[in-house]
Amino acid sequence: MDPAHLVKAFFLMLPTFLLGCLLFGRWRWPLRLPAAVLFGILVPLAVAAFIPGVMDYLVSFCTMASIYAVLSLGLNAQWGYNGHLNFGVAAFFGMGMFTMALFVSTAPTGPLALYAQQLFGLNAPFLVGLVAAAVMAGVLGYLVAQPILHLRIDFLAIATLGIAEIVRLIFQNERWLANGPQPFSGIPQPLSCVFKAPRCGWLPDWFLDATAVLQPRDYAYLYLVIVVIALAIIYAMLEAMVRSPWGRALRAVRDEESSAAMSGKHVKSLRVQSFVLGCVIMGIAGGLYAPFMVTIDYSHLNPLFSTFLVWVMLMLGGSGNNKGAILGAFVIWAVWSGTGYVTSGLESALSNIAPDIARRMSFLRWAFVGLLLAAIVLYRPQGLLPEKKRVSRFLRGVPEN
Secondary structure (H helix, E strand, C coil): CHHHHHHHHHHHHHHHHHHHHHHHHCCCCCHHHHHHHHHHHHHHHHHHHHHHHHHHHHHHHHHHHHHHHHHHHHHHHHHHHHHCCCCHHHHHHHHHHHHHHHHCCCCCCCCHHHHCEEECCCCCCHHCCCCCCCHHHHHHHHHHHHCCCCCCHHHHHHHHHHHHHHHHHHHCCCCHCCCCCCCCCCCCCHHHHCCCCCCCCCHHHHHHHHCCCHHHHHHHHHHHHHHHHHHHHHHHHHHHHHCCCCHHHHHHHHHHHHHHHHHCCCHHHHHHHHHHHHHHHHHHHHHHHHHHHECCCHHHHCCCHHHHHHHHHHHCCCCCCCCHHHHHEEEEEEEEHHHHHHHHHHHHHHHCCCCCHHHCCHHHHHHHHHHHHHEEEEEEEECCCCCCCCCCCCCCCCCCC
């Protein structure tokens, strides 16, 4: 096996191990961990040995799917556990994306300042930018929640959709804020010194020697590890929260608000907390997205990509189930990526026969996703992994200790 492919397989082992933990989650503990470890080691080595040509594509695919999985988890915290019909996902995703860019980049100086404008550039570390992205998205979510969370579901959806458009138009037109309609370029990538000179002096020599066989374009392998670690932490945090009394109170408010209020639950406070939590997670997704793209602009806040696609992911995976939210993100992103090859092939085949139809082939992707959404609603409304109904031990006939 080529040394470069072996090092790439090493970077893929942690994401594959975490995937194995989800796949073997129903197994007993003595078998779950060894199975996940073997899965995490053998699968990357097999891919590197037999189909190394697909590794770069798989890394790019998994990175985007993982970022969408974080978005889907944020939406699940709102809709799946508290019933918020948030059609403004793009607003909080964009807030995190641009906040990260402003914090980690350097403000342009000299002649460059005439062409690239931004409010500030702190050149802060990646983790500081990620925390700032989460905080700013949470602050925006809190300010939005106060006037609109009392609305009914349909009016709430319209209000959040309008807020997303307001945020998009602000970033599009206010050039002093984040370069307006022009691309915001040069966003630093964390730990890029692993692959670029000067190398990271604080890293151990054996790691620098091992990664010396890789090229700067192979940075995506390292960033996939960063994104997957963030996804795993958010998933574990949400699982702990929804299994707590606070999480049970959220579901009580979702299922029967009046009964929850009669039981002494502070309904409005719980609804605001759930909404803000989802916004914070969406801001983290935006913070992870900006360094991956390096260049961003307002077009990344298109509601079709930043809101509609996330809803399809959550509905397919299963709202109220965090594993389902992650599964739906990967499945729908695979569908979206696969249909891109289909439409490109049809466009090439029809370009000389029917050029007018060939130019419209890209819309077939959205038509297919729309048909898939209709099929989910009609035949599998609970999703691939439905929410688990938790019953008290007393009702199951198990004596309380």
